[in-house]
Amino acid sequence: MRWNGWKLGMVLVILLLVSGCGERRELETSAFVSVIGLDKAEQDHQVKVTFQISNPQVNTTQSAEAQKEPPSDIVTITSVDLLSAKELAQSSLSREITFSHLQTIIVGEELARDDLFKHIIGSAIIDPEMRRETIMIVSKERAQAFIHANKPTMETRPHKYYQFMEDNWRKTGFSPVSNLNAFFQRTEGELFLAAYATAERDPIGIRHDDDYSAGEVPQDSGDPVQMIGSAVMQEGKMVGMLNGEETRISQLLRRKNLIETMTAEFPDPLNENYQISLVLNQSSHTEIEVDTDRSPVKIDVKVPLQVKVNSNIALEDFTASQKRRDALREMVKEKMEEASDSLIKKLQENYTGEPFVWYATARRNFWTVSGFENFEWGEKFKEADVDLHYEVSVTSFGEQLSPPAFKKFEEDK
Template identity: 50%
Template sequence: MKLLKVLLVSAVPIFLLTGCWGSSELEENAYAVVIGLDKAEDHMVEVTFQIANPQVGSTETGAAQSEPPSDIVTVTAPDILSAKELANSIVSRKLNLDHLRTIIIAEDFAKTKLAHHTIASSIIDPEMRRENNIIVSKEKASEFINKNNPKLETRPHKYYMFMQKRWRDTGFVPYSTLNRYFQRLSGELFLAIYATTEKDEIVKKNEDDYLAGQVPQKSGDPVQMIGSAVFKDGKMIGTLTGAETRISLFLRPKGLSHSVIQSYPDPINDQYRISVRMMKKGKTKVKIDTKTNPTEVKVTVPVALQVFSNPSLSNYTTNLKNQQRLKESIKDTLEKETIDFIKKTQDEFKSEPFLWYLEARQTFWTIDEYTQYNWPKKYSEAKIEVNFNVEIENLGEQLKPAVIKK
């Protein structure tokens, strides 16, 4: 009898652990790697699915030379999940979001409350991961996806993955995921990647002071990603240029963008600009005094410079006075641009994208005290000082610039 009981107890896990009811073969699934969200009538949403063709770009390329790299389907439905079910009436394979990495939101849709409701409700589906990247397109998301035809990447998910990694190199766009979006819904500013295929080209001396679509371009991929879409309380309220996005990332206490290449006016000959690599040396120090009125904020940003290009051929290498002049000029430019941008966030957005609210919150004993303090309002009235500790650590390998002898 005892042996029979042991056998019965041992058999129970077999029935619980060997279930295959939800299994499906890989070739039976259609994997959407990008989805686009557009505004439709009567609180409906136009959802565009870009479904990857697994044969294109794989070892079986020879058998798929005439096939497109992806299929694009747009349906109108109340939300993303119902749109996925509706799309299954068009797509031969079962639509799956397990490999989804990018969500494109049209700018006009991002400025409505429905955009937040649509995104927040979709998280119920376990296939919707919080690591999905958010991109805001100037035009309709469906147009953006259809017009994006990159030259070097046949697989759409690879294109978006490589482009989104470039922010670490350039700082032109922020790191924006669903997880970070949901963390900043209480008055804080959330920055999303801003992109477009529409062109409104402008030539500027400051190479990072562009929005997507403004970069002067003669050929190449149709999509430009530079700048940020600014969200507050789940709605888009404005945009930042590439230069303003860089400032935002550098002012964060633990910014992930530590090195950018940027040009500044030559203090000796203002007809030229000097290109430098600017590296963040350590954390940005933020001291917030919440007991004063107005609130006082003191920020210190340690940066080191490596001079890359000197078109004016002025002697900065051996002339110490010129080095000091260059250092002070870059410091003044950085502090002026930063203060002007902070003033813009105080007046226009009434909040900050620098994650300073995390520092302010640490000065209170309870969350209720912090909530009653109303940080966004206090920030918009705060007295803010910014100091860049600038050090020049490298001026190139040549002692003197080559000059033409007459």
């Protein structure tokens, strides 16, 4: 029997296609874990792993058949590590557990502050299903309690809930965009900010809209979970916290800001009895220069900031004169620089390092990696001379009932 070239080619193609079916897995035989919770167990070197497994039939074309079924199942296993807990969980689950749809990892604060955490998460990343894009959140309470308490009314699918929350972080800046990839990149001494959350309420009274941490927002009803502020991680464990305002500023001081826009309250420069709401964003990257040849190290930072008036409660007309417009711009500049200086002072006094990724700029001044490591950037930052300036431009003064043209007004005397 003679084989033509094209027939042989067709056989090879078919063999290649069929050979990929050996590891196939039917959807109905899989248990898709969307959220993992990690807590410190009572025994030494043990961890409690909570798996939140999505119900694939909820909110689908088969939802009519699953009207009385819960949107997810929650199972907690105590073991030596995450992957061992995954195997042990199969003792009570008929379907095969998979991390292919894993969206979020919740870490209880008690475990996050323990050296055990970096060993647990470091050993788990070898699983090819553990994606480095997985969202990382630190919960004030135990992760097991947080997962059970988190029952959002607007979104029954847990993986969609956390995806939407991450999208909100990019728009508000209340929490950092934190994932496993960034965490593993900064385990050598640099500070890493992880989103901070809680389902416990501990209101502290009315403050500015971003001057809260998780659980402190004065909320009377709605979903129990609050995500605002950040957990400060260093060398793989939690060493402190930043509130919502400090978290926002931390992202503005990075060379590349991940926040699209954010709304904040400021004192009205024309009427001290009122606050004015402003929308802030950046049109270009923050400029950072680091002089490592002098002692102490000199750091120059210029932050471009665009401002739009969002809500003007005092109904003051900033378009009436250049003097009024300058007062608004100077007020924003002063308040932002004051808050940024306060944050830098807090970091220098309490931590060895910074979360702004300024070390990447300083590293360019060294020929070798070992040279930079011997420089001990974290210690140098504690004594660094930081010169920080905001370059504020006001692009909109808000909607007016009768918006006047600038040229029709005389300057205030």
